[in-house]
Amino acid sequence: MDDQNKNLLLATALSFLVILLWFVLFPPAEAPEQASLTAPESATQQQAPADGVASAPVATEPGAAIPPAATSGVTGDASAGAVEQTQDDTPRITIDTPTLKGSISLRGGRIDELSLKGYRETLDPDSEIVTLLSPVGSDQPYYALFGWAPGAGLTPDQVPGANTMWQVESGGPLTPENPIVLSWDNGAGLTFRREVQIDDKLMFTVTQSVTNAGGETRALAPYGILARHGLPADLKNFFILHEGGIQMVDGELTEIDYDDFEPASAHETIAVEEATWTGFTDHFWMTTLIPASGSGTHISTFQDTRRAIYQTTARQPTVTLAPGESATASTRLFAGAKEWDTIRSYQNEAGIPKFIDSIDWGWFFFLTKPIFAVLHWLNQVIGNMGWAIIALTFCIKALLFPLAYKSYVSMAKMKELQPQMEKLKETAGDDRQKLQKEMMALYKREKVNPASGCLPILLQIPIFFSLYKVIFVTLELRHAPWIGWIRDLSVPDPSSLYNLWGLLPWDAPEPGSVLALIFIGFLPLCLGVSMWLQQKLNPAPTDPTQQMIFAWMPWVFMFMLGNFASGLVLYWITNNTLTFTQQYLIMRSHGYKPDVFGNIKSSFKRKSGAEDK
Incomplete structure (x- = not known):
């Protein structure tokens, strides 16, 4: 055999071998069965860190991943025309943008109902649009929750939690031109407000504020939570694709498979020195929390193994409020499709560090x-x-x-x-x-x-x-x-x-x-x-x-x-x-x-x- 045929045969054999190995090492697999969701016998609690503020542990409400539970303590209806009534009679505020539709529940102020207008489940033009977030009680709850973790001088029921019934102070429905403001008074001198804005693409901005009108100094820390119950129904479980937790902490990307989520009782909380983001990524969709504060933010990602709830939390630095003082904290929430152009614009124009890396480019990123x-x-x-x-x-x-x-x-x-x-x-x-x-x-x-x-x-x-x-x-x-x-x-x-x-x-x-x-x-x-x-x-x-x-x-x-x-x-x-x-x-x-x-x-x-x- 001449050398030319040897070269061709060698190259062809190598190509064949590489592709064959690819199929052996990275075979497609069926998505694992959904873990059953059962309510715990008692609340899962975590010890407060050294700064005296709870780190937003898995919550007491059955079927929800939340920080320490809080009751509203406030009566009164939401403003007329700003809410919709769902089947469980929870007041809701409509979300309507060129790209998104959904609603915000006034119970906890959760962003828990969201669909993508530009994407359908199948090629059929009459098929359903893609659903991203769903409320507790649906087949696959997946939602964003914001609040304050109690510190010195406060108990969990004195800060807004997952069951707090907020009032609509202004706005509704939520559109790019029309933000909304929610409020809640804890009856003990603290008044909380939450302004929710949304752009014409896929980014929410949640600005939380608190005013201390009482006579004592209070300490508390703002947080954001992303939680999903069970594994995604469309989980590919394919080695070439990462699905699960994703974080950019101090310039380093971390990908966490669902199998690798730490139990809530043993997870590690990461102290952040620079700007960061954390969230969940699917094949084509993603939700991500981007705290405004970099230094002093704490990131934790874990699983409530009893109820198969996966959760990632971004808790910003603790604020101490003397009587008459106020504090404000802002967190952005990306929720939608992993559009390259949109994500790149958020990275380059909105200053989200290395946000383009949320797309799974793989080991050959220098080529992909x-x-x-x-x-x-x-x-x-x-x-x-x-x-x-x-x-x-x-x-x-x-x-x-x-x-x-x-x-x-x-x-x-x-x-x-x-x-x-x-x-x-x-x-x-x-x-x-x-x-x-x-x-x-x-x-x-x-x-x-x-x-x-x-x-x-x-x-x-x-x-x-x-x-x-x-x-x-x-x-x-x-x-x-x-x-x-x-x-x-x-x-x-x-x-x-x-x-x-x-x-x-x-x-x-x-x-x-x-x-x-x-x-x-x-x-x-x-x-x-x-x-x-x-x-x-x-x-x-x-x-x-x-x-x-x-x-x-x-x-x-x-x-x-x-x-x-x-x-x-x-x-x-x-x-x-x-x-x-x-x-x-x-x-x-x-x-x-x-x-x-x-x-x-x-x-x-x-x-x-x-x-x-």
Whole structure:
């Protein structure tokens, strides 16, 4: 076997091995069953830290993750026209923005009902819009809660908690132009107010204030809590994707899988020195608390194991109020889709440190970040994500062209040296050491690198995985159409050989089923053909075993990659087509004329000859 075929075989085998290992190490798995939610026999309490302020532990109310419980102690109805009545008769304030809809419960002032107007559950235009937050009592409670932890001279019922009934002081419904103000008097000299604002995208700003009209000094600390009951129903549990807790503390990103949440009784509270944020991230959605105060903030993330409630808390520094004094604290809440452009604007314009890292870029972040930035820009220019992927492939091939050029020139020279190599083999006979020495001298004299042929292929492997990460993780590929039947580039090709790609009057197999893996779609078939044609640039090796490996390789890859996202298969087809064109033109320009049709004919002749035998 000549060195060119060795290089090609080596590169192909390595590519096959890497993809095979990827499936073995990172197999998709079914989401684990939801843990049952049971109320504890008694309240979970935590000891107060050294500053004398409780750290907002898991709360006493059954079915809710809250700080020490508080009762309202105040009667009176909310202002007319500002609230809606839910089934449990809890007053609510409507949230209505260009991107969000939902409501705030006046019980605890929880932001616990939120849906995303711009995103639907499926491609069906009549399907439900995506629900992000849900109140206690729903199938999967998930909410944001704000309040004050009691310090010196205060008891839990003297600060607003999860059951406090707030009054609407002004505003309602909550819109970008119309903030709301809630108030509550504890009956013991402290008056609490909470102003909630929202922009036209995905950011709430919650400003809490307290005034001490009593005769004694009080100490208390503002906090924000994100809590979700049980695991998400759509948990992917796929190793390539992080879902769970996420924190940026003092410039360091921490990702916490749901399995790694510490119990409430043993969790670690982190003292923050710089600006920070903490929250929960799903595949495409995220909620994040961003305290205004950096230094002195304490972050804690834990699980109430009794009730399977996952919770992250940001408690800001303790304030001490003498009689007549007031204090104010602000926390922002991001709640919505992980849109790259929106998150980047919050990082660059709103000063949220490294907020773009909330998107799971993975180990190859140095590739995935620029790849997606270019892809996003191309999509904005072209207006179609499928054509943007094709354009991105052209950009990558142009970037790697100098290396590819050297590689293909080397391959062409290797073809020119074939007669001299055959003579060396005849001269050396069975002396393999002599043959190797003379071959290396020939390569050196003719300035040919026999290993350069596989470099472009090997460089495609990290790019391939980076693009796979981008397509799988980023929201912008979700429900992004290309042409015709390709209506979602983030999922496998829905067409199938099973029904002749829609020509026969029955449905294609369900994605992920055995039939779907066997009866592949049109794009995977094009992938196999493009790889097969690329092989035909060179004559098949003379060794029968090598012939068999080369003959099967394109079709093995076709079935392996057929269940990948359509966007990734589209990239691979485009890359193969460009590689074929580049290699063909460069080899012709250096005197070697690939006989593609002749190689195809000879491969069929060998097959028919083998069958006759």
